[in-house]
Amino acid sequence: MNNFVFTQKIYSYLLAAYRWYLLTPQRSLDEAYQAALQIKSIEDEHFNGQKIDVDSSSYSSSMMDYFELDLKKQLKIARMRLTEFRASRWFSNESNQKAARKTGIEYPSADIILEKLRFIDEVISKYTVADPEINSAIVTQPQIVKVDEVATQKSPAPLTTPSANKNIEQKLKPRRKADTTGVLPRSILGTISRLQVELDPNSEQDVVQSFRQAQRRTIISIRFILLLIIVPLLAHQLSKTLIVGPLISHFRQDETANVFINFEMEEEALAELQRFEERLKFENLIGLTPTLNPEAIEDKLKEKAAEIAEEFRGESANAIKNVFADIFSVVAFVWLLLVSKQSISVLKDFFDNLVYGLSDSAKAFIIILFTDVFVGFHSPHGWEVILEGISRHWGLPANRDFIFLFIATFPVILDTIFKYWIFRYLNRISPSAVATYRNMNE
Known part of the structure; x- marks a missing residue:
């Protein structure tokens, strides 16, 4: 009797989960539509139907921060739900639609779906290029001028003027340090860039703007790194406690x-x-x-x-x-x-500026530390401990042949990739760091 009751509960849970799955396209589209309506209401009520501009002088900075936070939240909801809508529609087929009709689910007509999609696109397309937080951190990347480290571009402008910022915003993909090389020595270009900044009458305003953009980029990157760590851990613990654990305990x-x-x-x-x-x-x-x-x-x-x-x-x-x-x-x-x-793009720029902004000795130290830990003489013992821990975590027997084969191949491949990065990119961007690395490694 207890097994029958439990089976009925499991069946009801599975049926509810299946109904939730069938309603995913409609639910995602409705949530994205509601987010677009929220953005449109803010535009109509406070900005005369125009785009929400964070540089607007009609409101104080605290009010603009409020609008900016609300806009960012609704844009994220709309984009996430649109992605969910496309993914669920891709998995949807005729059999799913028939099953939905059998369970009493009626999908809206194609005209209603297209109208909602058109409205959502009209609202969020205004903010596709210039997202108030993420794209501002991607488009204009502030650089701190150093005599021996910067000015790797042919036309160096570490701190751009407002007109230059507009030209940069037209290019969706910024050129990173690893993408370009200079014709002249970087020390000469760095000196010229520093003089340009010091003689620019708008340099103080540009410095403040660049600092704010760098601060936003750092906040976005750190927040995204924390999400990459916390979200999988939470998913593991919650699924193990609420879903997997009870099922395994019942059937086993x-x-x-x-x-x-x-x-x-x-x-x-x-x-x-x-x-x-x-x-x-x-x-x-x-x-x-x-x-x-x-x-x-x-x-x-x-x-x-x-x-x-x-x-x-x-x-x-x-x-x-x-x-x-x-x-x-x-x-x-x-x-x-x-x-x-977009957060991944900001994170790439953050690490690009962080790594290439280090001194030569710091770069060489990190390279030696990384190579000695993962591909050095003592690294096989570390890989063996990691693989045995993974095997024990999944309840698998530690296959010694597989572990030895992995240790014999993967560190070699990793070492080859790392040497190629040094030869292909670091040697071009910072040859002095490569020379320091070779001297320290001898």
Whole structure:
């Protein structure tokens, strides 16, 4: 009877989940439409139907910050839901539509869908090029002028004027440091750039603007890095606790489930039981414990064996849960990457400025540290520990042949890629850093 009730609950949950899946296109489109309506209402009420301009002088800075935050929130909702709408429509087919009609779901007509899509596109297209936060961090990248590190472009302008900013905004892909090389030595170009900045009457305003853009880029990058870490971990823990755990615990009964899912666990359990038996006999022989007859020793061994079996049964179930929870975690990570393309561009620019802005000695130090840890003489031991930990996490036996093959190939490939990066990019951008690296590595 309990199994029947549980089966009925599972069926109702699956049916509700299937209905939620069938309603995904309609729900996503409606949420994107509501977000576009929110943006349109702000435009009509406060900006006379025009685009929300963060540089507007009609409101104070605090009010513009409020509008900017609301705009950013609604734009993110609209874009995410449009992506979800396209993905769900791609998976939708005729059989799904028939199943939806059987469950009482009526999809809106094509005219209504196209009208909503047209309205959404009209609203968010105004902010496609100049997003108030992300695109401003992508388009204009502030550079700190140094005599020996900057001015790698043919026409150096680390701090641009407002007219230059407009020209830059027309180019959707900014040129990074690793994409260009200078004809003249960079020290001469850096001196010329510094003089241009010092003689520019608008340099103070440009410095403030550049600092704000750099601050936004840093905030976006750090926030996105934290999301890349926190979201998969939350997806893993929540799915393991709420979805995978209860299902595994129900279908894998403790009484009938296998205690061990691989031979390594069995060997570890036998070794632990053997150590317990030897310790028990040793303490009995030297008089640390009351004298035990063979029957008492056998009873204690049975209790210990049951305890070990329970422990490894739970460890086996936990390994199976980890496999499915990791799948949810990977899906959440990939989904976050798909809906955060602009944040990824900002993150690339952030690391580009961070890495290439270091001094030559700092670059050489990081290169040596990275290569010694991952492709150095002692790196095989680290890779072996990592692979064995992953195998134990998933409840798989540690295949020594696979581990040795991986250690023999992957660090070599990684070392080749890293050397190619040094030869292809770093040697062109900062040859002095390459020379410092070679001197420190000798």
